[in-house]
Amino acid sequence: MPRNVWVLTLAQAFAMSATPMMMLLGGLIGVELAPTPSLATLPIGMMVIGVAVSIIPVSRLMRRFGRKRVFIFGACYGALAGVVAAIATQTHGFSLFCFSGLMLGTSGAIVQQYRFAAMESVEAIDGAKAASRVLVGGLIAAVVGPELAVLGSHLIRESYVGAFLFLTLVCLIAAMVLTFYQEPLTTASNVNESVKDGRPLAKILLQPQIWTAIGAATIGYGMMSFVMTATPLHMHHMEHHSLADTKWVIQSHIIAMYFPSLFSGYLMAKFGTQKMMLAGLFAYGLTITIALMGHELLNYWVALVLLGIGWNFLFVVGTVLLSSYYQREERFKVQSFNDAFVFSSQAIASLSAGLVLYHLGWKVMLVSCIPLIAIHLCLMAWGSVAQLKHSKLGS
Numbered sequence: 001m002p003r004n005v006w007v008l009t010l011a012q013a014f015a016m017s018a019t020p021m022m023m024l025l026g027g028l029i030g031v032e033l034a035p036t037p038s039l040a041t042l043p044i045g046m047m048v049i050g051v052a053v054s055i056i057p058v059s060r061l062m063r064r065f066g067r068k069r070v071f072i073f074g075a076c077y078g079a080l081a082g083v084v085a086a087i088a089t090q091t092h093g094f095s096l097f098c099f100s101g102l103m104l105g106t107s108g109a110i111v112q113q114y115r116f117a118a119m120e121s122v123e124a125i126d127g128a129k130a131a132s133r134v135l136v137g138g139l140i141a142a143v144v145g146p147e148l149a150v151l152g153s154h155l156i157r158e159s160y161v162g163a164f165l166f167l168t169l170v171c172l173i174a175a176m177v178l179t180f181y182q183e184p185l186t187t188a189s190n191v192n193e194s195v196k197d198g199r200p201l202a203k204i205l206l207q208p209q210i211w212t213a214i215g216a217a218t219i220g221y222g223m224m225s226f227v228m229t230a231t232p233l234h235m236h237h238m239e240h241h242s243l244a245d246t247k248w249v250i251q252s253h254i255i256a257m258y259f260p261s262l263f264s265g266y267l268m269a270k271f272g273t274q275k276m277m278l279a280g281l282f283a284y285g286l287t288i289t290i291a292l293m294g295h296e297l298l299n300y301w302v303a304l305v306l307l308g309i310g311w312n313f314l315f316v317v318g319t320v321l322l323s324s325y326y327q328r329e330e331r332f333k334v335q336s337f338n339d340a341f342v343f344s345s346q347a348i349a350s351l352s353a354g355l356v357l358y359h360l361g362w363k364v365m366l367v368s369c370i371p372l373i374a375i376h377l378c379l380m381a382w383g384s385v386a387q388l389k390h391s392k393l394g395s
Contacts, residue, residue, distance in 0.1 A: 004121040005130050007181045008114045012137030013144070014174035015075050015111045018082070018104050018167050020145030020254045022047055024247060025160055026101065027233045027354070033094035037237075041229050041354030043101040048225065048350040050105015051112065052343040058109045059336035067117050068181050074110025075175035081107060082168030086161045100164075107171070109343070115319055116335050121184045128320045129265040135316065138258030144170065146251045150243075198330035201337060212383035213321035214338050216277055219376045220314030222345035223284060223369050227291070227307055228253060229353035231300060234362050239295045249300045256308025264316045276317045277380060281373050283310030288366050295362075314376075318342075 022044060030040035062070045081103035088097035114137075118130040148170070152162030204210065232250060235241040268276050283306045291303040318338075326334040356365045 001126075001130060001133055002121050004181055004184065005118045005133055007177060008118050008134045009137040011071070011075070011174045011177045011181075012111065012114050012134055013140035014170045014177065015078060015107070016138050016141035017145035017148065017170045018078055019047075019108060020142055020250065021149045021163060021167055022101065022104055023228060023254075024146050024149050024232060024250050025163060027229065028236065028243075029089060029097060029160060030094075030354075031233070031237060033089075033092055033097060035094070037354075037358060039354065040233060041350060043098050044229050045347060045351035045354075046098045046101035047105040047108065048343060048347040050102040050107075051109045052105075052340060052347045054106040054109035055112070055339040055343060056336045058106075058113065059332045059339075062113065063332045066183050067113065068178065068183055070110055071114075071117075071178045071181060072175050074107045075171050075178060077110075078104060078107030079168045079171035079175070082164045082166075082171060085167070086164035089160045089164065109339070112339055112343070113335070116331070117181075119320075119323060120331075124323075127323055128268050128316070131319050132261040132265040132316050135258050135261040135312070138261070139255060142251055142254030142258060145254070146247050150247060198327045201333050204326055204330060204334060205337075207325050208386035209383040210322065210325040212277075212379050213318045213325065214341055215318075215376050215379040216280070216314045216321065217318030217338065217342045218345045219372050220280065220311050220318065221342050222349045223372050224257075224307055224311040225346045226349035226353050226369065227287065227366070228304070229350045230357045230362070230365060231304060233354065233357060235300055238362075241297060241300075245297055249297070249304050252301055253304035253308045256305040257311050258308075260309055260312040261316065264312060268317060268320065273317045273321050274380065274384070276313050277376070280310040280313030280317070281376060283307070283313065284369070284373055288369055291366050292363060 026044040026047070027041050030043050031037060034040050034042065058070060058074075081100050084103060085097060085100035087093075088100055115131045115134050118134040119127040122130045148166040149160070149163040152164070152166045153160050155162045198204075228250070231253075232246050235249065236243060236246045264276070287303045287307045287310065290299055290306065293299055322334065322338055323331075353365070356368065
């Protein structure tokens, strides 16, 4: 892998630490600050909304100013969000804490572009390896984020201020790492101005197979966020598991999200995208089954680990498969459309998790995920039929 891929992997390790930290603490702080318990997950939801609403503006900024400048700005903005979150917890300001979540979401939208930048830094044949390699940085983030959250809470015991000051520090480190990123040479400048934007987005989206790619990432992220956001609340506040046990489950889940990236590129090359997506959906089905079987620590741990593995398979396949259906000059508009779709579903899932959990219960929340698995199976069937027809016409 070229230097850019390693730079982005290391930057991901630091910048992505903000997400597991907020996922662990956001709901717990929300319970203390929110006017009603059903709004406890709103800060996490605001973070995800920040990702969703920022994807398209971020893509346009990158197209105009290049990826490097926007990457560094995003890391610095994440550092500022950490300061705002620290002030909010110190002053017990729920609205300000929600705003800090929105800021972290904007920073996170920029981090989500690392995987595309890595794929653009290598030959097309190595795209899957580059994307999965960058996601390995999440392994470090899975350890660093929750550990800093707990360590910061112990060092400065009042209102989790120390945790968010650590968040600021790791984001600043990510900004320093990103100064070593180099914009890859592209052929875009040689493309005639009249065709520089490629095909209209509507025409690109007429390909049924592209919806299989979008669906894999969208449903993968939506279901993962729905279950993960609710788990700390159900474990710690409803079933009275300790904060240490809750941290271990969330930490294990995030490790499971990124650890398969060490070999998911190889598995995709060996077994193909269809089998990888089916494996991801199967892991999601097991997640629901095991979580419904009981409220013991082991049930939460196994279910959340399977949830992480399923997410990795679906998200990596969705990212790589998407690149098969657009041309290089079309990448910014297709990538931004895809991520807006993906993170809008994540925002809806995160916002609704607390409401569904408190009003309908843990079991209903889990069962409501089953239709999502069925929807993606239908998208896969639609894409396969279209691919078969295209092959027959080609022959």
